Amino acid sequence: MNLPIYLDFQATTPVDQRVLDAMLPYFSATFGNAASRSHSFGWAAEEAVGRARKQIADLIGASPKEIVFTSGSTEGINLALKGAAEMYAAKGKHIITTQVEHKAVLDTCKRLEQEGYEVTYLKPDKTGRVSAEVVEEALRDDTILVALLWASNEIGTINPVREIGKLCHERGVLLFTDATQAVGKLPVDVESDNIDLLCLSAHKIYGPKGVGALFVRRRNPRVRLVAQMDGGGHERGMRSGTLNVPGIVGLGAACNICQEDFQKDLDHGRGLRDRFEKQIFEALDHVYINGDPENRLPQASNISFAYVEGESLIMGFADIAVSSGSACTSASLEPSHVLRACDVGDELAHSSIRFSFGRLTSAEEVDHAAAQVIEAVKRLRELSPLYEMVQEGIDLSTINWSGH
Amino acid sequence: MAYSDKVLDHYNQPRNVGSLDKKKTSVGTGVVGAPECGDVMKLQIEVEGDMIMDAKFKTFGCGSAIASSSLATEWIKGKTIDEAMQIQNTEIVEELSLPPVKIHCSVLAEDAIKSAIADYKSKQPKNQDSEPQGEAR
């Protein structure tokens, strides 16, 4: 067992050895520009890109012509939202999204608001889920786009994309989904899931950082976007710039492995997650799962350890790499906007830790991590005035805190 | 975030963790902060004469908050009440090399000291001379 143990696979993943092997020739031996039409160097690169396009399309049930390469999901989100908003502005200027989105969506929406669009930010239920009914109520005649997180990067909650997509299609509204955390972990099929635009990112699925793809539907309806990056007209004019061939080959290989090992990865991740949670729940009281216990990513676990603060807890985990929903790990003093939107309560939000289990995580690592978490929580609860008060039978909500 | 060695030291070996009997008149208790802000400090002092003979703390908060309160108990033990009142949060910032985002932890520790002292003072019998005299009937 190598220490420290990485349990932050929702932040990023290592490049799978098979992916790396596929990429390596494209850095030097096969280095051509995929847009070079006049020689074999270019043709070889183009062929590799074409193969990758198909691998990606296959994983999500799309056609290769519907794949636009990007530098990752942040770019995919910017292109989809700004590109669609600009293209369809004459039709309407209303966009619907949710409060649980990644910052890339929220900040892009804020930008669009400054430019005269109107954005509705739907509040999820306590598990972080946004229902089709809630979306339906928000739809207006001038709504052009719904931007919906498929699976939450923080709490793993899965949204009912298919249902919401169906609704959008009935109403002639486009559905964009940020599937960064869903692809490779959930079955994704852009046809039956009624999706018009979808972004994914290689580094979340054991591919390299800095490469991703945007699915742009070509028929029923044909979606058009205004390019946000002007230049040589690559990617059917939607995203100019010489293609990152090794990165794209890596993304393709990563998608191919996700497809082939889908069930294996799923069972492995879920098995480890359940093994971890079982140990935590057996050893500790006052622990809560954030998100939807049923409808969440199988290899993710976001837990609030009441009466201990997340950052101090992470300091206590010498051997494990995880992240916290506590404010203290970021520059702002606000706890996670996702947990806030779920009405988790700031106190429990400050006590939340996100764990996720990867393709190469072992049961031994999970047991070691669980033991360390349990020990750190117990130690910090000895230090916690809140835990002491609760043990004395004091109801913390009755106390008039001084705040600051 | 990288922590200073002193923060790590206090986090790993916090000084004076625990509780004193808050019912005793010689004990002053200060509880500052709020759970929803992510930090609550409880700091207690036991006073003899005007000397702080013992100090204990419990803190819910980040490593810097734990270190600030641990350091505060270390500093006030053996000091007089007046001396303890002089402790400034900036001294804690300096001692622990706290970064700007963690300054509020030191402020909270200073508040905890003052609040514990105020509680102690409020428990002491009022000085007879200053007590308003009832009118003789």
Ligand SMILES: Cc1ncc(COP(=O)(O)O)c(C=O)c1O
């Ligand atoms: C849900 C979600 N959306 C978007 C992003 C941004 O992706 P990228 O790092 O590829 O820009 C991430 C990852 O941080 C994510 O988890």
